[in-house]
Amino acid sequence: MKTVLITGTNRGIGFEFVRQYALDKWRVIACCRNPLSANALNRLAAQYPDQISIYPLDVANHSQIEQLAQTLAHGTIDLLINNAGVYPSKSGDAFRMTDYDAWAHTFAVNTMAPLKMAEAFLQPIARSSLKTIITLTSKMGSIADNRGGGSYIYRSSKAGVNIVMKSLSIDLSSKQITTVLLHPGWVRTDMGGPNGLISTEQSVTGMRRVISNLKFEDSGKFYAFDGQMVPW
Ligand code: NDP
Numbered sequence: 001m002k003t004v005l006i007t008g009t010n011r012g013i014g015f016e017f018v019r020q021y022a023l024d025k026w027r028v029i030a031c032c033r034n035p036l037s038a039n040a041l042n043r044l045a046a047q048y049p050d051q052i053s054i055y056p057l058d059v060a061n062h063s064q065i066e067q068l069a070q071t072l073a074h075g076t077i078d079l080l081i082n083n084a085g086v087y088p089s090k091s092g093d094a095f096r097m098t099d100y101d102a103w104a105h106t107f108a109v110n111t112m113a114p115l116k117m118a119e120a121f122l123q124p125i126a127r128s129s130l131k132t133i134i135t136l137t138s139k140m141g142s143i144a145d146n147r148g149g150g151s152y153i154y155r156s157s158k159a160g161v162n163i164v165m166k167s168l169s170i171d172l173s174s175k176q177i178t179t180v181l182l183h184p185g186w187v188r189t190d191m192g193g194p195n196g197l198i199s200t201e202q203s204v205t206g207m208r209r210v211i212s213n214l215k216f217e218d219s220g221k222f223y224a225f226d227g228q229m230v231p232w
Contacts, residue, residue, distance in 0.1 A: 001051075002130065005029040005077050005121065007059050007113075008084025010038035012189035013136065016200035017081060020208060022048040029072065031057035031084075059084045059113035060105065069120035077121055078130035079211070082114035085136060087191045093153045103153045110157035115164050118172075118179075131177045134211060135165050137222070139183045144231035162222060162232065169220035178214055181222040182207050183230050198225075 004021050008014040010032035018030045018041065028051055032038050035054045045052040055068055059082075086109045092099025114135045118125075125131055139145050141158025162181055169179035184203045188196035206225035213227075222230045 001025065001027050002078045003027040003029065003076060003128070004079040004081060005031065005072075006081040006083055007031045007057060007117065009054075010034070010041050012191060013184055013187060013200050013203060014081075014083040015041060015044075016204040017083060017208075018052060019044060020201075020204050022051045024208075026051065028052045029077070030054045031059075031068070033058045059117065060108040062116055065113075065116055065120045069124075072121070072124055075124050076128040077124040078128040078132065080117060080121055080125055080133045082117055082133070082135040084113065085110050085191070088153045094150050095152070098152060103156075106153050106157045107160065110154075111160040111164060114161055115168065118168055122172075122175075125177060126175050131175070132211065132214060133165075133168070133172075133177060133179045134207075135161055135179075135181050136184055137161055137165075137181045139224070139230055142222075142230055142232060166220050173219060176216055178216050178219045180211075180214060180218060180220075181230075182210065183222070183224040185225045 004026050006014055006017050009018045009030040018028050021028050030041060030052055035056050041054060045054055057068055058064055086106050088102040088106050092102045118133055138158045140151060140155050141162050165179055165181050172179055184207060185198045186192055186196045187198055187200055187203045188194060203225050210223050210227050224230050
């Protein structure tokens with residue numbers, strides 16, 4: 001049985017990743033900030049008691065990440081999915097309205113946490129057979145794709161995680177770890193809003209297909225959910 005660790009699983013894309021991997025008979029380590037109030041996730045875990053385990057994890061809290069890594073130190077993690085993310089309020093993410101505290105928090109969650117997760121869980125990942133780290137980024141972090149301007153905080157946090165993961169892919173190549181960035185599409189979630197173009201099911205089905213076709217040579221690449229490469 002393969003094992004996946006996913007962050008931010010109580011709703012949205014993270015929840016759908018848990019559902020689909022559990023359905024596919026993976027062991028799922030489902031992390032979220034507040035397991036006690038994660039009702040849908042608890043119901044899902046009750047349907048798959050041998051596969052889904054839920055752990056509390058605020059990815060901005062490095063000591064909590066280290067604590068979880070200690071708890072799981074002797075196992076294997078085939079696939080780490082850095083999914084948790086925040087989108088700051090639009091009113092604080094425009095020219096002359098920038099909320100600098102929100103920027104620091106967004107960076108902690110979207111940019112720094114994925115690296116901290118990779119550092120903390122390196123050994124269980126390195127001893128697995130798949131050895132894969134996926135980070136959910138966004139086309140909004142693509143410099144080539146930026147025609148709309150604005151969104152300083154969100155765009156920079158995702159452009160930042162892109163370069164962080166690119167460096168990580170080079171640093172971990174000696175361990176044969178595959179590190180890939182994924183854009184999930186514009187998805188109907190709390191973050192994506194009701195006008196998103198695709199459902200979480202479509203997005204995650206596409207991303208799982210991309211993940212299952214990855215080879216080590218793909219490490220350091222930036223793909224969309226439909227398998228298209230995204231320009232940096
Ligand atoms: P949602 O806003 O629906 O869900 C975000 C998830 O991240 C929630 O589970 C939330 O938990 C969790 N989260 C936020 N902050 C933290 C934290 N500090 N520690 C742990 N978990 C946290 O977003 P989506 O599902 O739409 O997005 C998932 C990923 O996909 C994100 O990285 C996002 O940037 C990216 N993405 C989404 C797009 C879209 O169209 N939806 C487009 C491009 C990229 P809680 O309930 O506790 O807040």
